[in-house]
Amino acid sequence: MLKSTLEAFSDNLFSDKNGQARQTAIAGTVELSNLIPPTVSYESRGNVLLIGEQETITALAPQFSALNSVTLLVTEKATERTGEKAGTAANGDNMYFSDQVAVKGYLGAFEVTCRSDANLAKIAIGRDCFDLVVDMTAEGVVTTEIPAPGYYGVGAGKAKLANVIEDLPAMLGTFDKPKYFRLNPDICAHSSRGVSGCDRCVDACPAGALSSNGHAIEINPYLCQGVGTCATACPTEAISYALPDPDNTQHFVHRLLKRYLQEGGEKPTLLLFGNRDEQSVANALSTLPSTVIPVALEELATVGIDTWFSALAYGAHQVLLATNTAYIPATIDRVLTDELAIAQNFLTELGYEAERIALFDLASAESFKAFDAALLPIAVSSAERIEGTKREKLFAVLELLYHAAEEKPERSDVPENAPYGSVECQSNDCTLCMGCVAVCPTRALHAIGERPGLLFIEEDCVQCGMCEKACPEKVIALKPGLNWNKASRQEARVVYEEAAACCTSCGKPFAPASMVKMLTEKLQGHSQFQGDAIRRLAMCEDCRVRDVFSKIEDDPESQLRV
Incomplete structure (x- = not known):
């Protein structure tokens, strides 16, 4: 996609040195690809439910006559008993009435209940569920920002009626969808031994695919739409994006920038964007300088702070997260805003410009101005790629930036809910019961071993709060912040010890x-x-x-x- 996006402009607009270096780098770098990802399957028999005012859905019903069945659910104040058939309309419509409706599920498996918890599909078509739902109500029966496949919230503006009329007749059969995520519950900071902790991923999902069963995080792969905000928000990599994973994205960025610089390119700006914004990016490239290198992602929020900072270490003067900002769903906007706040806080604490990593509105392409200087010397940026977990890669780049910075703080505050910080212990009241050690998901807190005592490694602490809740004496408290001293941050510090x-x-x-x-x-x-x-x-x-x-x-x- 990168190559095709640029080829349309390369002959006329980008014949300068930077444009040619960019074209060569993109053409010579293996693109990100998804190699036979695991999938989940939907099965649709073509039983559609139309929800809305009687006049609206009655007029719409003939458009779907090619489907297996069409059921109408009128949401105006019902005069008949809820869940009972209201009589067949003159045109033969299968019509029911209820002013209280609940819909949950996905393509091929929509459960629809009315006021009396009656299963409407069982009553109307003799099956447990509907396959498709077209919702014409103004507010929408399903309130998630990104609805499940098979649900079309036309009345709430989440789908266009013309597209639904055109696409719905083909929604019969079996459909496969990639499984976008990987989940490693062993390193999840959500819960341990009945103690609750981090729930960042649940709050970050705009599709309602993540939930807690009280003991662990559960992900419904049928509801997941691959937005990636859960993986970006996860501090331990218990959830990681799989198409492709962020590690491969960073390796691609490293190769791309390295080739660009080798070809004589200067002042590179990395432009990350989601596939849905491809056309807008293509339009903006005719206005943006040829030093801007676009990188397409499945979704913009599938990579986070570790990838952004890695790009700066590889030579990018700036990292732009490009989108049409007016159309970002609220949850995605919040996750990106929170992650950006952390990134920009790190930059400004070191005396760097916050806009080195920034959200970029594609509509403002004409006013874009690039940074003339890199944050790190070319000798550093052209070095081998950075390896490790996402926290290890982030801290490796922060260490490089710290040594290059004129301002060198000892410790910095961080934005609220940032997964960085320390713990404090009122040692006089600590009994060394090791309840905190038992629940710590990263071993930031662990026992000394050969004698009674508690050790703490600050760099590994994700501020999940389970240690604080598990302490029976209530002597542990979280202390958010970033310790810029690498040796101090990585050492196993004695929190408390006593004679055995x-x-x-x-x-x-x-x-x-x-x-x-x-x-x-x-x-x-x-x-x-x-x-x-x-x-x-x-x-x-x-x-x-x-x-x-x-x-x-x-x-x-x-x-x-x-």
Whole structure:
């Protein structure tokens, strides 16, 4: 797509050195491609439901006569009993009435219920669900910003009637759709051991495809529309975009910029855009300077802060996220705005221009002005590509920018809900129960091991808040921010430690001394810890078991005495 977009202009408009370097770089760089992705299948039998005012949907019904069945659901105030057939209209329409309607599902599997929770498909066509829904109501029965396949919100402006009339008769059969995401629950920061944490991905989905079952994140692949905001918002890469994955996108950007610079190109600006904006980008390229290098993505929000900063490290003077800003769905706009706020905060804290990474309205192409200088020397930008997780790549670039910056802060505040920061512990009240360690999804908090103590690695903390909620003593608190000192940020810092209690039998250190003392004081009056039993609290787990069985062997009848 990149090649075809530029070829139309290359002969006349972009014959300068930068234009030729760009054309050579794009032509000589293997394009991003999707290699046989996993898919999900929809099956439609052509049973369509029209929802809206009686006059509107009655007039529309003949347009879909080629489909298997057409059912009309009138949403005006019903006079008949909800869920019962209101009589067949003169033109033979299969018509029902209800002023309260709920629709959920996707192509081939739409469940439609009315006020009395009656299954309308069962009543109207003898099936469990409808295959297609055309919604002519002004507000729309389905309120998600990006509706599921097979739902056409014409009345709410989410679909054009002319397109629906043309396309719907072909919506019979089996249809495959890519599975856009990968999910690794082992590194998810949403929940652990009944403690809730991060829910950024759920809030970031405009299609309603993500939900929590109370223990884990669930993704409905039939509702997922591949927008990618969930992967961009996820701080641990538990959710990653798959078509292609961001790592391949960054490798492509590295090769593209490196080739552009090798061909003598200067002052490159990277223009990221979603496929849906291809025509707008093509129109804008005739106005933008030839130093602007377009990169097409499946969706604009499929890559985030790590990709943007990697592009700056590879030599881009600026990274533009190009779209028609007036038409961005609210959720996508919010996710991009939040991610941009974090990126621009990092830049300004180091004394760089915030607009080095910016949202770009394609309608403003004529007023675009490029940055003359790169943030990093060419020797750095032409180096090998940056590897690692998305957090590792981001911190690697931030470290490069930090060393090149005139301003070198020690620590910076971050925008609200940013997944960067530290934790504070009121150590005097900490019992080293390790409840925080048990729920930490990244091992930012972990045990010392050879002695009672708690370690913390700031760079790994995603501020999910599970440690704070899991602490029974309520002595842990989150501290958002970014520590610019790499050594300090990456070191395993001691949060709290204390002397170990040594087993009174074998001498092995086995628990914090304060915990043994506290348990002894609390349990000494308990009936099960009278006499010699109380001394087992000062033993390690192995000696404690041996002591119990030794007593049973010496006095078997003791087990009968309660």
